[in-house]
Amino acid sequence: MAWLMAASASSPRSSSASVQPVPPYERPALTKGYLFPPDKKPARLPGFHTCVGSGGQRQTAEWYKENGIEVLYEDPVVAFDGKTQTLKTSSGKILKYGSLIISTGCEASRLPEKIGGKLPGVHYIRDVADADSLVSSLGSAKKVLVIGGGYIGMEVAAAACGWNLDTTIVFPEDHIMPRLFTPSLAKKYEDLYQQNGVKFIKGALIDKLEAGSDGRVSSAVLKDGSVVEADTVVVGIGAKPVVGPFEAVGVNREVGGIEVDSLFRTSVPGIFAIGDVAAFPLKMYNRIARVEHVDHARKSAHHCVETLLTSQTKAYDYLPYFYSRVFEYEGSSRKVWWQFYGDNVGETVEVGNFDPKIATFWIDSDSRLKGVFLESGTSEEFSLLPQLAKSQPIIDKSKLQAAASVEDALEIARSSLQSAASV
Numbered sequence: 212m213a214w215l216m217a218a219s220a221s222s223p224r225s226s227s228a229s230v231q232p233v234p235p236y237e238r239p240a241l242t243k244g245y246l247f248p249p250d251k252k253p254a255r256l257p258g259f260h261t262c263v264g265s266g267g268q269r270q271t272a273e274w275y276k277e278n279g280i281e282v283l284y285e286d287p288v289v290a291f292d293g294k295t296q297t298l299k300t301s302s303g304k305i306l307k308y309g310s311l312i313i314s315t316g317c318e319a320s321r322l323p324e325k326i327g328g329k330l331p332g333v334h335y336i337r338d339v340a341d342a343d344s345l346v347s348s349l350g351s352a353k354k355v356l357v358i359g360g361g362y363i364g365m366e367v368a369a370a371a372c373g374w375n376l377d378t379t380i381v382f383p384e385d386h387i388m389p390r391l392f393t394p395s396l397a398k399k400y401e402d403l404y405q406q407n408g409v410k411f412i413k414g415a416l417i418d419k420l421e422a423g424s425d426g427r428v429s430s431a432v433l434k435d436g437s438v439v440e441a442d443t444v445v446v447g448i449g450a451k452p453v454v455g456p457f458e459a460v461g462v463n464r465e466v467g468g469i470e471v472d473s474l475f476r477t478s479v480p481g482i483f484a485i486g487d488v489a490a491f492p493l494k495m496y497n498r499i500a501r502v503e504h505v506d507h508a509r510k511s512a513h514h515c516v517e518t519l520l521t522s523q524t525k526a527y528d529y530l531p532y533f534y535s536r537v538f539e540y541e542g543s544s545r546k547v548w549w550q551f552y553g554d555n556v557g558e559t560v561e562v563g564n565f566d567p568k569i570a571t572f573w574i575d576s577d578s579r580l581k582g583v584f585l586e587s588g589t590s591e592e593f594s595l596l597p598q599l600a601k602s603q604p605i606i607d608k609s610k611l612q613a614a615a616s617v618e619d620a621l622e623i624a625r626s627s628l629q630s631a632a633s634v
Contacts, residue, residue, distance in 0.1 A: 225279070225280050225281070226280065226281040226282070226283065226306060227275075227280060227281070227282045227283065228283045228286055228287055228288045228298070228300055228306065229282060229283060229284055229285070229286070229287065230285065230286075230287040231284065231285065231338055231339070231340075232284050232285050233256060233272075233284070233339065234260055234261075234270060234271055234272050234274075234275060234282060235260065235261045235270065236256060236259050236260045236261060236339070237259050237260075237261055237262070237263065237264045237505055238337070238338075238505065239264070239505055240254045240258075240259040240264075241336055241337075241338070241339065241341070241342040242336055242342075242362070242363055242366040242367055242370070243366055243370070243536055243537065243539070244259075244539065244540075245339075245342045245346070246342065246345065246346060246349070246366075246367065246370035246371075246373075247370060247373055247540045248349075248373050248374050248540070249350075250541075251373055251540040251541045251542065252540075252541065253346075256339065257269060257271050262509060264505065265506075265509050283300060283302075283304065286300045286301055286302045286304065287300065287301055287455075288300055288301075288306075288455065288456060289301050289455075289456060290456050291456040291457055291459070291460075293459065293460070293479055293482070296308050296309070296311075296481070298311075308481075309481065310481050310482075310483070310519055311481060311482045311483065312482075312483045312484070312485060312512075312515060312516075312519075313457055313460070313469060313477075313482065313483065313484040313485070313488060314484070314485045314486045314488065314508075314512065315452075315453040315454070315455055315457075315488050316452075316453055316486055316487045316488055316508075317337075317450035317451060317452050317453060317487045317488070317503055318337055318450060318451060318453050319335040319336065319337045319341075319446070319447075319449075319450055320446075320448050320449045320450055320451055321335055321446065322358075322417065322420070322446055322448075326417070326418070326419040326420060327419050327420025327421060327422070327428065328420070328446070330420055330422050330426075330427065330428040330444075331422075331426060331427045331428065332348060332427040332428035332442060332443050332444060333420060333428050333444045333446065334348065334443070334444065334445045334446065335445075335446050336363060336367070336445070336447070337450075345367075345443075345445065348442075348443045349370075349371065349374050349376065349443065350374075352374070352376055352442055352443040353376065353377060353442055354376070354377045354378075354379075354440050354441045354442055354443070355368075355371045355376045355377065355378045355379070355441060355442075355443045355444075355445065356378075356379050356380075356381065356431055356439055356441035356443070356444045356445070357371070357378065357379070357380045357381070357444075357445045357447065358380075358381055358382070358417060358431075358444065358445070358446045358447065358448060359380075359382055359446065359447035359448045359449070360380055360382030360384060360386070360387040360388065360389070360411075360413075361382075361387075361388060361389075361390070361447060361448075361449070362388070362447070362535060363445075363447025364380055364382065364387075364445075364447040365380075365387060365388065365400070365404075365535065365537065366535060366537050367445045367447060368380050368404060368409050369404070369407075369537035369538050369547070370537070370540075371409075372404075372407040372408060372409065372538070373538075373540040373542075373543070377408070378408065378409045378410070379409070379410045379411075379412060379439055379441070380404075380409060380410070380411050380412070381411075381412040381415050381417065381431070381433070381439065382412075382413065382415070383414060383415060383416050384413065384414070385413060385414060386398065386401065386413070387400060387401055387411075388400075391533065391551060391555055391584075393559050393561070393571060395561055396561065396569070396571055396584070399565040399569060400547070403545060403547070403565075407538070412433070412439065415433045415434065415435065415437075416433065416434040417431055417432075417433060417434070418432045418433055418434045418436075419431075419432050420432075420444060427442065428441065428442065428443070428444050429441070429442065431444065450487075450503060451467065452467045452468040452469075452487060452488045452501065453488060454467075454468065454469060454488065457469060457484075460477045460478065460479050460482055460484070461477055461478040461479070462490075463490035463499060463501075465490075465499065466490050466499055466500060466501045467490065467501060468484070468487070468488045468489055468490040468501045469484040469488055469489060469490060470490045470499070471483065471484050471485075471489050471490065471491050472491075472492065473491065473492050473494065473526035473527050474514070474515070474518045474523075474524070474526070474527065475489060475491065475511060475514065475515040475518065475527065476518075483515050483518075483519070485508070485511040485512050485515045486507065486508040486511055486512065487501065487502070487503045487504075487507075487508065488501075489501065489511060491511070491527060491529075492526070492527075493529060493531070494526055494527065494528045494529070495528060495529075495530065495601070496554055500531075502529065502531060504531075504532065504533060506532050507529060507532075510527075510529060511527065511529075514527045530552060530553070530597055530600055530601050531552065531553060531554065531600075532550070532551070532552050532597070533550070533551045534548070534549060534550045534551070535547070535548070535549055536548045545567070547586065547587070548586070548587060549584060549585060549586040549587070550584070550585055550588070550593050550596055551582065551583070551584040551585075551596075552582065552583055552596040552597045552599070552600035552601075553573065553580075553581050553582030553583060553599075553600030553601075553603075554573065554581045554582050554600075555573050555581075555582045555584075556573060556575060556581050556582070557573045557574050557575035557576065557581050558573070558574050558575075558608070559571050559572065559573055559574075560572045560574065560608060560611040560612055560620075562611065562614050562616070562617050562619075562620040563586075563616065563617040563620075565586065567586065567587035568585070568586055568587045568588065568616075568617040568618075569585075569586045569587075569617065570583065570584060570585045570586070570588075570617045570620055570621065571583070571584040572584075572606070572611055572620070572624070574606060574608050574611075577605070578605045578606060578607070578608065579603045579604070579605055579606070580599055580600070580603055580604055580605075580606045580624065580627070581600070581603060582600055583596050583599050583600055583624070585617070585621075588617075592617075592618075592621055595621060595624070595625060595628075598628060599624050599625075599628060602628055604624070604627040604628045604630070605627060605630075606623070606624060606627040607623070607627070610623050611623055611624070
């Protein structure tokens with residue numbers, strides 16, 4: 212059995228071909244704890260190898276050897292032959308497989324080279340080498356420009372605050388995190404970032420990045436002609452699935468990635484795809500989706516391998532989940548940790564004053580709770596969120612709107628959950 216990139220289970224006679232020189236690790240750390248200044252206890256390997264983040268074993272190089280898994284480091288697959296069931300790596304090695312799991316993930320979207328996308332001092336974050344390069348730049352930086360107001364942009368900007376750097380974020384939308392945050396919710400976080408010295412340039416596009424006399428990036432020219440000085444630029448404008456040599460297996464043209472069924476089987480017998488690269492049926496919302504999240508990577512891997520080893524036929528039933536943790540370095544005046552479960556569709560009800568808690572509830576036209584967001588909750592409160600999003604109870608919107616606190620609102624939601632269970 213040959214597995215590509217990271218796999219979340221072990222099996223005799225299995226192998227994994229990787230583009231990196233180290234065993235698989237959990238990427239969220241790269242834009243969070245890894246970017247902390249040296250005096251603020253930054254995360255480092257082997258501290259976040261798979262699957263420590265979910266309470267599993269730390270899968271170091273020794274772990275793979277002990278479990279009979281051959282890992283080919285810095286030797287990615289470059290060719291695939293479904294008829295002969297073989298793979299060819301960049302070194303020329305031929306791998307024969309019985310079952311193949313494609314878990315090639317995503318790669319960072321990049322600015323074109325012709326507008327300065329490859330200038331020294333311009334960074335993208337997808338692997339440890341990228342993060343190391345950025346940490347090196349932050350150590351001597353004076354002005355940091357972050358391009359993109361999504362997860363990467365906001366997490367990098369928060370880390371830059373820990374270095375006490377002049378930081379600016381530029382993005383084309385009206386507010387940060389537009390795919391999830393409501394304008395009201397976004398404003399709360401924008402205010403917090405501004406209190407930490409971060410400047411926002413909204414509704415703006417990059418025309419080009421320019422170099423100084425030393426060849427290193429020195430500024431960004433926006434489409435409106437204005438110029439933003441920066442000696443370090445971090446680009447966080449999204450990611451795209453790495454289909455690589457496997458396009459012939461079957462690509463979904465709407466969401467990208469390799470199309471699979473509810474057991475992660477592709478259209479080719481014996482070939483599976485998991486994690487970010489998999490376009491799978493999102494059962495609870497009846498649509499095909501790709502989910503770029505470590506939680507889905509773990510769970511899809513487990514489901515796929517269980518299918519392989521036990522012939523299970525239970526459909527994968529994933530509940531969308533997103534989170535962020537920032538400003539967690541020593542000396543921070545305010546740490547941020549939010550979680551979201553479900554689907555952000557319908558009308559919203561916002562409860563709380565962000566001191567420190569705030570919650571947002573998404574309710575559809577049938578008064579069903581579709582999604583819920585919570586900042587700075589307790590463990591018990593966070594554990595309630597997936598129950599609510601999964602059950603989608605009918606909830607009294609007027610009661611939520613009248614709630615005096617986040618705690619009261621969550622209790623109203625909990626009661627709706629209990630009422631639904633008793634019907």
